[in-house]
Each structure stands twice: as C-alpha cells, then as structure tokens.
Amino acid sequence: MNNYGKIAQENWKTLAPKEYEQISNPEEHFAQIGETAMQQVLQLQDELAGPDQMDEGYLEKVGRLQAAKNQAEEIVKEETLTPPRDTWEPTQEDENPDDETFQAIRQMNQAARELENELD
Numbered sequence: 048m049n050n051y052g053k054i055a056q057e058n059w060k061t062l063a064p065k066e067y068e069q070i071s072n073p074e075e076h077f078a079q080i081g082e083t084a085m086q087q088v089l090q091l092q093d094e095l096a097g098p099d100q101m102d103e104g105y106l107e108k109v110g111r112l113q114a115a116k117n118q119a120e121e122i123v124k125e126e127t128l129t130p131p132r133d134t135w136e137p138t139q140e141d142e143n144p145d146d147e148t149f150q151a152i153r154q155m156n157q158a159a160r161e162l163e164n165e166l167d
Contacts, residue, residue: 048074051088052081055128063130084127091119095162122159125152 048056056077059067070076096115099108 048078049081049085051084051123051128052077052079054124055080055084058129062136063134064136066130066134080127084123087123087127088116088119091122092116095119095159118159122156125156 056067056073059070059077067073092112092115095118096112103111
C-alpha cells in the first residue's frame, strides 16, 4: 500500500470508524484507493503545472512543478482520500465542522475545480 492508501485508511479510521469497520478487506480496499489517488495526483499535477515557460529558470521550474504537485495532492486528499463528510463522526476536536479551516479548504477546492474547468 502506498502513502496515499495509508492516508485514506487513517482518515477513514479516524473520521468514519463505523463505515471503516464495514469494509471487508481494508488492506486491499485502501491499496486500490492509494493507486487511484496516485494516478489522479500525477494527472492533475501535470494539468496544474502547465507547459514549460521559455524564459523560466531551473529553480523557477522546480518551484512551479512542486507547487502543482502540492496543490494536486491537497485536492486528491480532500476528494478521494477522505470519507464523505456525512459519514464523519463528531469528535471533541470537531465541535464546529464549519470553522475557518474547513471554509478555507472548501474555497481552495472550489478555486482548484474552477482552474481545472478552465484547463479543459
């Protein structure tokens, strides 16, 4: 199982333990999710990075590519590696699921989806 699969498995154990318990073969299930997530990240990071710039230096290119990878991973973590919000079980730490952090994540994901739609 790759890192994405491990992240998904831990997210499900933490956020939706009842649903996690219903998965008959968690290792295989999350290994498949991890592979899917890896493919999604690779595809999305290429789209987000865009083409090479003619006047772009080495460090600028590395920064652009790393930023695209980070953004792609955040999008995939939210959309693929996290159980649906309606399955989350509240914890003491999550007294208000609509706090500023969640709002910021929603705004970032919306902006990424809009950018993705523009690229298509």
